[in-house]
Amino acid sequence: MKTIAIIPARGGSKRLLNKNILKLGAIPLLVHSILYAKANSNIIDAIYVSTNDEATKKIAQEYGAKIIDRPEYLSGEFEPTLTALQHALEVIGDSTVENVILLQPTNPLRPENLLHEAFERYRISDSDSLFTVTRNHQKLGRITNNSFEPYNYAIGQRSQDLEPLYFENGLLYISKSRLIREGKIISENSIPYVVNHIFASIDIDTQDDFDYAEYLYQKLITYNS
Template identity: 65%
Template sequence: MNKKKTIAIIPARGGSKRLPGKNIKLLGDLPLLVHSIRYAQQHEFIDAVYVSTDDAAIKNVTLTYGAKVVDRPENLSGDFEPTVSALKHVLEVVGAGVENVILLQVTNPLRPDTLLKQAFLKYKEGEYDSLFTVTRNHQKFGKIANDKFIPFNYEIGQRSQDLEPLYYENGLLYITKASVILQNEIITKEAFPLEVNHPFADVDIDTQEDFDYAEFLLNKTNN
């Protein structure tokens, strides 16, 4: 009987408008995309690493660093196309035999070394259909209505350390069953939220300022 595979998928479109060439822009000594490729390649339980792209330069970088390319069709490469459509397309190209998919986003290039191993173990032991990483929020949020600020998660005067715990999806990694993706989902209602409180969780690159912050953290970590 054939072994059910665990694969990593890294969606990487071309044509970033806010930060042109973002996905192959050098972060440290490596193109941004390659940080996620190498992170996946470090884990023996990942059978293959796929990059879904519509861009020739991204494709060349992917192949140079030993990952596989799935050419993303134009109709799945628009600005408003959901990530799940790219994942589903990769599964359709790869074919049967994939059980688990690990989604690594290019825009979250820095991850704690042991995070994925811990997350995958939790995912397997708990027999979850999906798992994603979250970080606790320590900010005081509110809404503005009729020129008035209405606190959302606290009362005026309340200390930050006494806030009711709220969490945000940090994008560091996602693990899910291939069968879930084929139903057009990544995170199900039963997904396990794995808490990660680490400076890397604050990195999500969309602008030059985001890139500069990632570079600062990378240099600090390396030194």
Template identity: 60%
Template sequence: MKTIAIIPARGNSKRLPEKNIKLLGGMPLLVHSIKYAKQFDFIDAVYVSTDCDTIKAIALAHGVKVIDRPEHLAGDFEPTVSALKHVLGAVNTKVDIVVLLQATNPLRPKLLLQDAFTVFNQVKADSLFTVSKNHLKFGTIKNEQFKPYNYKPGQRSQDLEPLFYENGLLYITKASCILNDEIITKDAYPLVIDHPFAKVDIDTQDDFDYAAFMLNHYNNE
């Protein structure tokens, strides 16, 4: 079966301008995901989907393929699945499995993708995505009153019913499902990841600074 990795990387970013080419540890942000994907031999090809000439040049310089994303698929409110479908329509070969790596999640445990791909093949689901356990006490505020959501007042954190969040580290989906507008399918397997990298998701300068701190910390271990 043919497996490809797709890294969507738009040129525009409102809250952190040009974040996908901003240097993190001396490398453009996008390159972290490129290098990560290229180390696994079950990935047959790596594609970057972009509307930006600078991003395109960086991707090509690092030995991956580029699909030029049309303007109407590069808007702020366009879902990621649109970019993935466009790539599948642009490649000239049949694809069976798509690995989605978001440039804004540049730090991943070294063997996470290998382990996730093994699990994906074992469970035989249409998709897999990574999640992490929440350890916080959440609530809503209505009429200036705080309403606990996942706990009762006085309850210990360790006694909370487990809640999990989609951390964005990686997604594996059958290409046929993406063509039907699904990345996370109804039978998607949630792979639980307990690692500090799961908290790195870059959207603001503070997020970027935290990623830089984490990268430096783990490089120095």
């Protein structure tokens, strides 16, 4: 049975134009995810980029990814990732595909051994999916009627004594293809895989996000190579 990677990279981003093909370091943003998948070829049998954008298709092909031509009606700003994955599986049409690894181009930097370790955890489990999370260390609250109401702490409580809460960081998702066809990426029995790494703080949607990613890339990768 096969394991494939799907990288959804539609064109038409509003807040950061041409986001997926902007160069982070010396290569376009989405290429970081393609190269990460290629570096894990012992797990991933094929790499697909789902896009409606011609420039993205050209770049993805140059770096060895297969193209899924995503129709415009599945490429809107508010279209969920799920429909892109379902469409990709339909186009691929390979009944031997068992697992889908979702790599979002907006999370371009990942710990080197993350996929290997996470996939092994997933493989030996009975779960239909795995996704990465990171612990939140902030004091959160709500504002109601102009008044702040603490949510995960009591006023005066030390940050290190907060109840552990986690956020979905977007670095990595692994799902059974069957689950995606049924309309889910994360299942009820999904494994939350904890990643405590600075790369988990990167999720590019704005220019500030991109600038932060560029800073970390230069500091932690370029300078240390």
